[in-house]
Amino acid sequence: MNVDDLVAIDVHTHAEVSKDGHGSLSPELFDASAKYFKAHPRPTIPEMAAYYRERRIAAVVFTVDAEHATGHPPIANEEVAESCAEHADVLIPFASIDPWRGRAGAREARRLVERYGVRGFKFHPSVQRFAPDDHMAYPLYEAIEELGVPALFHTGQTGIGAGVPGGGGIRLKYSNPMLLDDVAVDFPELRIVLAHPSFPWQDEALAVATHKPYVYIDLSGWSPKYFPPQLVRYANSLLKDKVLFGSDYPVITPDRWLADFDKLDIKPEVRPGILKDNAARLLGLRG
Template sequence: MQAVPRAIDFHVHLPTTEFIQVTLGPYAKAAERFFRTEVKLKDIEQLAADYVAVDMIGVLLAWDAETATGLPPLGNDYVAAIVRRYPQQFIGFASVDPHKGRAAVKEVERAIRDLGLAGVKFHPGVQAFYPNDRAFYPLMEKIQELGVPALFHTGTNGLGAGVPGGMGIKLDYTRPIYLDALAADFPGLTIIGAHPSWPWHDEMIAILQHKANVYNDLSGWSPKYIPQSLLREAATRLQDRILFGSDYPFITPQRWLRDFEALDSFTPEVREKILWRNAQKLLAHTAVAHMHFG
């Protein structure tokens, strides 16, 4: 059996011109101010080298919020091509714009069956939709049928932060409580709430305790700033449902792990679950999981 990686980073955005300057466009600068960082553009070779250097598998996220923003998507083919080029380093998650209706349903099937992507990423705030809106249930049914996880941004938003009107983004779309109804209506769908869900982290905790098909990734926040109530649950009752994610390039995996290692409430066994074992379980159907875990 091959050695396991140090971690699986479940939340990686591409630091490329195609994503930062084209797809995010005007939202990127607000995000940099929010995270107090300057994103340094990199090409795919540099990104792959970075993840080799830290001994991690990265979950790369496509992006399509075209209807709500008017900006071009970072396409599923683009992400799939990177995964094909670096199959031992990256796993790809598709993105579809829910407002595209039947076209979105067809595209998600193509992305999973034909392109080999391993899950689907949504950003309800930027895409301007409620996850439990029954108008989008045909799309959720298809994802459940395909047997892959769906990842949803939850909590406050760095995109548009600090700008009058928040660049039109409405935070209510990203309350985790809307994932509760979705989890109840689709018990065969694995749902991942991305980020610590602040200021609604207690909602996320309640959903995790009640719905066994819901997980939470802790990306987008340094562990030292994650609400203590969520950290306590992650170290104890919810240790099997929590995933490491960085939110690269806005937060680097090195910074996240350094701050995580400084916390004294996590046993080595729980750290292992959060850093890779829980993600391994969710991604067991992917080729890269078989490469690394046999």
């Protein structure tokens, strides 16, 4: 991957369908998500590569393993990693391991990084039905910290399960970013990314990210025109080196996100960091 030739690095995209057509979510949750986010294409990973290559943008790709909570088998991490390796000029593989797997999950994390070149891990506490500060997940965090790759956590409200009775069993409380403060204390070298503007806990996310040196924020899932003013203020100042471009593709396209970001009141000297340089540093893409 030639980072200098890239326009941006999108740290938050979803592999929603496998090669054989298996979806990352159950049909019930997919249907609800489509109503909440509006209907959108579900590209394969090779199709994602072509889309991002055309735009000279690199993309972090992941799925979510929430089989313990949902009963729905995930898209295999190996498939995501191997497909990204075929398009390594633009795609960066992350894996997802259900934290309920305990020490077996920690062994799996090591295998995926060492044998498949995985560059980070994705967690969705609400969908996976766990509190991030639950010590059940600590063996997995320990492995990720030792491997030196980042852990990206969904924070804030989620559209997944919206409109389904009982929210499809998804509890929003697990995605309060303050639950990651203990994780940042107990694993001080672990790079943590708080995904999304963390509605309704934006101030909590900003507090953790400013207090803990290895906690970052990605800006995915929202059009920049809807960003809370305090998020924009911190991105322009105290967190300018720790805020990352993310789209949430295919739910939100980078085309729309970048067009709206162009209109946002971000200092010219801060923009390159948010769009590419901060992510390149975090992901170890520069020598």
